[in-house]
Amino acid sequence: MLHYALKVASELGASYAEARYHKVDSMDFYSRNGAIISAYSEVSEGIGIRVLVGGGLGFASTNVLNRESIAEVVKLAVSRAKAHAKLLKSPIEFSEAKLGRVKYFVEPVKSFDSMSLEEKVKLHQEFWNRVSGSVREAVIPVATLWYSEWVEEKLIVNTEGVHIHSIIPRLSASYNIVLHHPQKGYVQRLEFFGASGGLEWLEKWRLIEEGEEEARTLERVLIEGVEPPKDSVPVIVGSEIVALIVHESCGHPSEADRILGREAAQAGKSFIKPNMLGQRIGNEYATVIDDPTVPRSYGFYLYDDEGVAARARYLYKEGVINEFLHNRATAKVFGIESNAAARSMNYASEPIVRMANTYLKPGDYRFEELLEDVKLGVYMKSYMEWNIDDERWSQRYVGLESYLIENGELTKPVRNPVLEITTKAFYSNIDAVGKELRFYAGTCGKGEPSQGVPVWFGGPDVRLKSVRLGVVI
Amino acid sequence: MSGIDLDYISKFVSELVKKGFDDVAIKVEKRNSVMTKMANSSVSVVQSWNSISIDLYLAKSKRIFVLHFEPKSLEDLQKPIDIMLSLADRVAESPIYAPLPEPSKTRHVEEVIDKRVMEAAENMHSLVERVVEVAHRERIDSVAGMLQAGLIETVLATSKGAMLEERKTFVQGYLRAFAHPDGSGQWCYTSTTLDINNIEFMASTASQYAVESKNRGEVEPGVYDVILSPMVFANLLEYVISMTSAMSVIMGWSMFLRNRPGDTVASPLLTVLDEPKNRGLPNFAGFDDEGVETYNKPIIEEGVLKTFLHNTKTAKHMGTTTTANAGWLTPMPWNIVVKPGSATLGDLVSEVRRGLLITNNWYTRLQNYVEGVFSTVARDAIFYIENGRIARPVTRIRVADRFGNVLKNIAMIGKELYNIQWWEVRVPTKAPYILVKNVNISKHAI
Numbered sequence: 001m002l003h004y005a006l007k008v009a010s011e012l013g014a015s016y017a018e019a020r021y022h023k024v025d026s027m028d029f030y031s032r033n034g035a036i037i038s039a040y041s042e043v044s045e046g047i048g049i050r051v052l053v054g055g056g057l058g059f060a061s062t063n064v065l066n067r068e069s070i071a072e073v074v075k076l077a078v079s080r081a082k083a084h085a086k087l088l089k090s091p092i093e094f095s096e097a098k099l100g101r102v103k104y105f106v107e108p109v110k111s112f113d114s115m116s117l118e119e120k121v122k123l124h125q126e127f128w129n130r131v132s133g134s135v136r137e138a139v140i141p142v143a144t145l146w147y148s149e150w151v152e153e154k155l156i157v158n159t160e161g162v163h164i165h166s167i168i169p170r171l172s173a174s175y176n177i178v179l180h181h182p183q184k185g186y187v188q189r190l191e192f193f194g195a196s197g198g199l200e201w202l203e204k205w206r207l208i209e210e211g212e213e214e215a216r217t218l219e220r221v222l223i224e225g226v227e228p229p230k231d232s233v234p235v236i237v238g239s240e241i242v243a244l245i246v247h248e249s250c251g252h253p254s255e256a257d258r259i260l261g262r263e264a265a266q267a268g269k270s271f272i273k274p275n276m277l278g279q280r281i282g283n284e285y286a287t288v289i290d291d292p293t294v295p296r297s298y299g300f301y302l303y304d305d306e307g308v309a310a311r312a313r314y315l316y317k318e319g320v321i322n323e324f325l326h327n328r329a330t331a332k333v334f335g336i337e338s339n340a341a342a343r344s345m346n347y348a349s350e351p352i353v354r355m356a357n358t359y360l361k362p363g364d365y366r367f368e369e370l371l372e373d374v375k376l377g378v379y380m381k382s383y384m385e386w387n388i389d390d391e392r393w394s395q396r397y398v399g400l401e402s403y404l405i406e407n408g409e410l411t412k413p414v415r416n417p418v419l420e421i422t423t424k425a426f427y428s429n430i431d432a433v434g435k436e437l438r439f440y441a442g443t444c445g446k447g448e449p450s451q452g453v454p455v456w457f458g459g460p461d462v463r464l465k466s467v468r469l470g471v472v473i
Numbered sequence: 474m475s476g477i478d479l480d481y482i483s484k485f486v487s488e489l490v491k492k493g494f495d496d497v498a499i500k501v502e503k504r505n506s507v508m509t510k511m512a513n514s515s516v517s518v519v520q521s522w523n524s525i526s527i528d529l530y531l532a533k534s535k536r537i538f539v540l541h542f543e544p545k546s547l548e549d550l551q552k553p554i555d556i557m558l559s560l561a562d563r564v565a566e567s568p569i570y571a572p573l574p575e576p577s578k579t580r581h582v583e584e585v586i587d588k589r590v591m592e593a594a595e596n597m598h599s600l601v602e603r604v605v606e607v608a609h610r611e612r613i614d615s616v617a618g619m620l621q622a623g624l625i626e627t628v629l630a631t632s633k634g635a636m637l638e639e640r641k642t643f644v645q646g647y648l649r650a651f652a653h654p655d656g657s658g659q660w661c662y663t664s665t666t667l668d669i670n671n672i673e674f675m676a677s678t679a680s681q682y683a684v685e686s687k688n689r690g691e692v693e694p695g696v697y698d699v700i701l702s703p704m705v706f707a708n709l710l711e712y713v714i715s716m717t718s719a720m721s722v723i724m725g726w727s728m729f730l731r732n733r734p735g736d737t738v739a740s741p742l743l744t745v746l747d748e749p750k751n752r753g754l755p756n757f758a759g760f761d762d763e764g765v766e767t768y769n770k771p772i773i774e775e776g777v778l779k780t781f782l783h784n785t786k787t788a789k790h791m792g793t794t795t796t797a798n799a800g801w802l803t804p805m806p807w808n809i810v811v812k813p814g815s816a817t818l819g820d821l822v823s824e825v826r827r828g829l830l831i832t833n834n835w836y837t838r839l840q841n842y843v844e845g846v847f848s849t850v851a852r853d854a855i856f857y858i859e860n861g862r863i864a865r866p867v868t869r870i871r872v873a874d875r876f877g878n879v880l881k882n883i884a885m886i887g888k889e890l891y892n893i894q895w896w897e898v899r900v901p902t903k904a905p906y907i908l909v910k911n912v913n914i915s916k917h918a919i
Contacts, residue, residue, distance in 0.1 A: 041553045
């Protein structure tokens, strides 16, 4: 069927055609206070086709998988691309790239059926029992747990000989815990987990213990939390927040399609302009890498959805803007080869430039060493609220679990400290970097229609020299 | 899957009942649409979709299963359905189970078809050309955006005998214009029918705001009276109204966790309705996913919370009746409509001594849903207002406040409603400009 689609496209005059069979198969359980609200299953399966015709790019998809239907959508992709070609300012072309013909699969260490359904249901009950029982003065009116097993299969072919078959199983989970104290109000925590592989990740994530510890900690934040210092102080930004910062303020602005304006009306442009490679954005500690090949990662792939071999990309290197994320179309504009950042959510989605696993390079400080020189400061460990402007310059992170640092030691909890900072200020103010690299999972949104793809973001704890924190009103 | 065969779907429901499920509902949606994406006043991609999706609701012994398929054929559904059947005796009863309701009508066909939309879909390049040309009548440098048109056909069948059909066209778009050195403006449009004047208004408004917001300056953080455009108000309302879904309340994702219908939650000037029967908005719906006939209703009326949004399950859980907003699990608003006030935009501006006009926003996130603590990034044209006049364009600020404060501090409501739906507003909304007093504005410290 895929090769038939290529044949029809070529016969209709496409200079390039690509066909992707893409299947996503998932099984989810969602519980509230230990009781399963619902089981959820999803299977999406179909073909996405891209063509280049007269310099125009056409995409069409269908889940009606017979020759007649496939020919029909190929014709739509070609005819509509052709009709729009006269509106192009310049033709869309694809760069050279290291194209592949391979099969690769991620094999779970523990398969999804290595645990019985009863045990999976029991996980939800146990989570609620332990989390709700972990607090003393506060109460937990609601705690929800979501658990998902899913498998993504792709077969990609194109008119340049690409043939990539991949199967990647993934496990995801998240919990939402709401704590209430009659005099102190509410705190809320959403935590998300994800990786490729199988049930072996449950042992690493320790959902029950993690939820229990978080509830206990958040109770302390709720009851004992104080305001952050009003003056500028050193701030230790925990790895969870560092991970998000590098995703938002390095990964996204380094996407070449955004730099060229393709996402301008949606997720926005970038403070990075096409001629800014080599310019300084931070100090020597600012090295950010995006690497799809991290084994077992949530954003794992070896070939992208254009069939290009993946590799690590050094986006910021020792404080300098070093490399953009490219697909074949953006790489052509810059006169280079694609570095394999084209990803799509499902068969109905065009491949666009995406991150995979983005992280700040770790340093050599132990956590205690980051603390020891700080007379008065704040450690922000986790967050709930965050956002960044559409050029990826001005950003805000509101701490959830946070502590005052006094004379090198963590003392009182701090409630809702606000780190509101520009990208350059963040990367220029780092004065020490922790040695322990931790990854966090997320679903990154981009494109129109919006596509959510699995990513990891990571980093060590870092220390900022001096920042004035705000506070939620 | 090649089409919607009503007899086949009806038989499929009967077979699932015979298999042992107590409740069965199936929703089949056929979607044909085309979207042209623009950037740098050029076309970046044309996307076409011909797809059929099947959503299934199954219940057995008070256990609930929801399935979504975009399958090759109905036969592909058998394996996941059999897995669900095998689960039924091994998980506990769902605490929100309620039987599917009797349908309001067993056979019903509803249609909002505008043939001009289908013609526009076939000749999208002409519409794109026109929009780009209209935008460039102002002294701008480039536009980016999207235009989409299509047809959606839906069939809903339930084990209670419903066999309901709906067909509707839709056209949506948004445009963001850029004017050197730093001006930008964005506007959007959505409807079930094609209205060239409104689409051109979208383009010219985006361009005007781009030109007027050039040469931006800074503004200090603090408390300001703020005029929110329909784009911004629709975005914030989407968050607020989604939190009136009873499932959001039950699951701990709502600022109304502590409220009951009858509580005052907003300024008496504010009335917000859910309008499924509004034939001009794309989420027009004659019936909900449980087969209950929809009806227009106030959610907030003169500042008072009138109802949560319910399906039969959440209604039973909270001891009330459905509001015909199913979602089998999560009740959702259909179309959000704000009752207009009497002010023009000029009236709102002249009311402000020291304030801001924010024309667009994005990236709204919450620190705490239960307390409604949020911030959102103001984007595109933002203007500082002094003594009742727009003084100068400004940049890089965010609204950082509580939804409860924003709702209660609404001081004036515009008389003109605009059809809003875009990347940051998914539920079609008719919203006006509004004036909100004492809004907290933040910005980066370094």
